[in-house]
Amino acid sequence: MSSKQRVRPGGRSARVQASVHTAVRELMEERGREALTVPLVAQRAGVTPSTIYRRWGNLQELLSDVAVERLRPDTEPEDHGDLRSDLTAWAEQFLDEMTSASGRAYVRDALLGDPDGSNAGQCSAYAAEQIDVILARATDREENTPGVETVMDRIVAPMMYRILFRPAGLDAAYARRLVTELLGLRGKGDE
């Protein structure tokens, strides 16, 4: 079971979560991911190991929760004035972040300690929310706008698939090509 169901908004539960997440991030930076253990994290966070086991089950599920938190976008996508520019900038930045050493580790962690798939689903929801913002702006500008699931299939999915399974040749030019191949077919003078 994921921790989410047990997390109360605010209160002690939220404080425990914050201090444990912080402890994981600090220890990862100081000692590297391989050195992490539940007792070490508990000591740094000022909680007992059993608090962590009760709440997260094991280290892998804790790392998955921390990874999803790190993958949450902290700003809205930039507004460059048209759909093609917005999607291109977003895709380039997404690929850049996800192909970094820490991005790859977070994606991997998010997937691994996630028996019910809720954390993976949350990662995907973050991307879809960002794309929704971009598409809503394009609709407001009366641009010809694809649906969010189409953008997930045509831009997000190929990038994430290649990051996980087929990483050769992943660069900004690839991200741009995916956008061009999607929007080039939709006319409205975007070429």
Place this chain on the structure above:
Amino acid sequence: MSSKQRVRPGGRSARVQASVHTAVRELMEERGREALTVPLVAQRAGVTPSTIYRRWGNLQELLSDVAVERLRPDTEPEDHGDLRSDLTAWAEQFLDEMTSASGRAYVRDALLGDPDGSNAGQCSAYAAEQIDVILARATDREENTPGVETVMDRIVAPMMYRILFRPAGLDAAYARRLVTELLGLRGKGDE
């Protein structure tokens, strides 16, 4: 043991691998994945636990190797006489296999115990090889044929991305739509 077996390259090594893989598959069926341990697998395979640790490092890496072996296609894609039919049949079958409980578990195992990404790369290579066969047939028929990387981006990537991150609505109609959206754009009377 015959002398022939002893001089064959990889003789003992290949036998150890086969017996350990078989032990994993049998124990998974009998007791479920959660019950597996290295000592249990070693006992069933007739090897010492240290043989397994030496060769695979840990249980997760062993499960990753077994998963990749299970994900290897054992036949060529069926030949239905034209590219659209071949790709549709292949995509439907691929999605069906990968969304099954065992398919999802194998994909997950393949990714998890794979620190250098070679097993994930092998999974992707299996799909690309199958698609290569389909595309080569289409080229021989003088059909208008996309490149293999385009098919990976447009058909394999969306299916695998959704299996891992966004599983709602994954069915045969989705697989067919991906093929139609790819080939519908390429003319040659395929509609």
